[in-house]
Amino acid sequence: MAVVSLTVNGKPVSQETEDRTLLVYFLRDQLGLTGTHIGCDTSQCGACVVHVNGRAVKSCTMFAAQAAGADVTTIEGLARDGKLHxxxxxxxxxxxxxxxxxxxxxxxxxxxxxxxxxxxxxxxxxxxxxxxxxxxxxxxxxxxxxxxxxxxxxxxxxxxxx
Amino acid sequence: MIPYSFSYRRAVSLEDAEALLAKSADAKLLAGGQTLIAAMKMRLAQPSELIDISDLKELAFIRASESVIVVGAAAKHFEVAASADVVRAIPALAELACSIGDPAVRHMGTLGGSLANNDPAADYPAAVLALNATVKTNRRSIHADAFFTGMFSTALEDGEIITEVSFPIPERAGYAKFPNPASRYAMAGVFVAKTGAGVRVAVTGAGACVFRAHEMEAALSKSFTPGALAGIEVDPGELNSDIHGSAEYRANLVSAMAGRAVTAALR
The missing domain is CATH 1.10.150.120 ([2Fe-2S]-binding domain)
Incomplete structure (x- = not known):
């Protein structure tokens, strides 16, 4: 267990999580950001794609701990001021x-x-x-x-x- | 899927990574994780500790000189694909990097990770072997011919960390692969490189480990044309046979991809 601190959709987040927690579970289960989906869970389908420091990655194939200090954007963070991207x-x-x-x-x-x-x-x-x-x-x-x-x-x- | 429990450490320097690795008998390096994490999720791998070296700036570089391109072990596939130096000096290497996985995988996967894993269908081993590259580690330099020792195995010893790979710039080079229609992994991938010393041909995906096709090298050294490969096939006895294709089919694919790689090199 460790505290992982990062920025998600522009807001700072700090949460304790197991080292083996995958980023997608961290986002969905701990932060309640269920817009990011788990499809194949084997890095093939891309339903879990989020941006880490501005680049698309598969959040089912990255640990939350790897994202410590990073700037993460999920589908929930795309619309701005009620206006769709x-x-x-x-x-x-x-x-x-x-x-x-x-x-x-x-x-x-x-x-x-x-x-x-x-x-x-x-x-x-x-x-x-x-x-x-x-x-x-x-x-x-x-x-x-x-x-x-x-x-x-x-x-x-x-x-x-x- | 949830892996077995392990502890995660982010190395702050190469020395730090070495020390962390020395402390634990079954620690593993995390370079990009695009293969390792999948294996851990399937519970095929169970390291007690992961030492993350993907953020080490000292391993994430691409340097060019007149005769070589040196790529740091933590350089990501998309960085190699987009590097102006690589595109100019060894365009086939940039194209190869751009053909690995998909864009999201290329944003994470690294050269060092791919080589240390030595998947029989990985793309980078073909480039390293055909370009006669040198793999540098925290302890020594290893020639490509001595680096890949078998399926998922390399000359790397316990505690050894790849730091960079030095690719001599060839006169011409080309890479062609036939991807499995579903997995997109190479069923046969052939990298050809022509230098003043002759031609080297490396084959990935078709056998248990990347290998050189010596008969093709001899023919292409005499005449660097697709036609020079007529009638030359690698021995199917050495190739994989599975539900995706027989060894004979793969042998034919190797010849076809070799021809395409030469054509690409002549562009």
């Missing part, structure tokens, strides 16, 4: 979810993807989604959502620059 907005408008189970991981992966590759084509989006599985097989609209979100964010960035 552009990627969330694009998933809603493009029907980018069916049952919704994979959606938090898809969205966190998409935000990271757009950060790294601002201009995206559909083939690249599909390659980048290698680590995220949608059991409804709803990939077509997920790809459309990410493509749309990337375009909006690109336009916003240009608007701000101008």
């Amino acid at each position: 552009p990627v969330q907005e694009a998933f809603r408008e493009n029907h980018g979810l069916q049952c919704g189970f994979c959606t938090p991981g898809m969205i966190m992966t998409a935000v990271d993807m757009i950060r790294r590759i601002p201009v995206l084509d559909r083939a690249t989006i599909r390659e980048e989604l290698e680590g995220n599985i949608c059991r409804c097989t709803g990939y077509h609209n997920i790809v459309s959502s990410i493509e749309d979100a990337a375009k909006r964010m690109q336009a916003d960035a240009k608007g701000k620059a101008a």
